[in-house]
Amino acid sequence: MRAVAAIETRQLFDVVVDLEPPLATGGGRVLFRAGGGSFAGPKLRGEVVPGGGDWATFRPDGSMTLDVRLTLRTEDGALVQMTYGGRWVMPEEVRAEIGDPATRHLVDPARYYFRTAPLFETGARDYLWLNDIVCVGTGYPVEGGIAYRVCEVV
Incomplete structure (x- = not known):
């Protein structure tokens, strides 16, 4: 086995996604549509474009598998x-508690595991570097939506 560098991360941005009422499509599948939102970090900031969402699947054990597609618009368009x-x-x-919209944002994130692996695609010249990075994120509910801290793996 070769010695390799340890995996390190640095904050890319925090994002809040405003969610519309969920649409249960059956078989444990639910669409959580994005109604907007915002993101901000050291290198980029802007808004979440309405229209994306999470095509989630709830497993019998109560856990959720995420399948999210969002469009971000940076502050420079x-x-x-x-x-x-x-x-x-x-x-x-x-x-x-998490199932109740009145209390879900109050649950301590240390009481559950909510992790993501974001990837990015863009043709915008100033942001082409996003096409070549791998990220990880930690999620938690907020009033009216969901939030993530997204970190670049360096």
């Missing part, structure tokens, strides 16, 4: 496609 999969593992003792 560049469009960036953000896609990610992930897992939201909710222990049984927090499922009722």
Whole structure:
């Protein structure tokens, strides 16, 4: 086995996605549509374009598999496609609180596992570097939506 560098991360941005009411499509599948939102970090900031969403699947154990597609618009007008999969593992003792819109944002994120792996695609010259990075994120509910801290793997 070869010695390799340790995996390190640095913050890319924090994003809040405003969600519209969910659409249950059956078989444990739910569409959480994005109604807008915003993102900000050291190298870029802007808004979440309405119209994307999470085509989530709830597993029998109460955990959720994410399949998210969003479009970001930077403050200078560049469009960036953000896609990610992930897992939201909710222990049984927090499922009722997370399932209630009135309390989900109050649940301590240390009580569940909510991780994502975002990738980006853009043709905007100033942001082409996004096409070549790998990121990880940690999610948590906020009032009216969901938020993530997204970090670049360096």
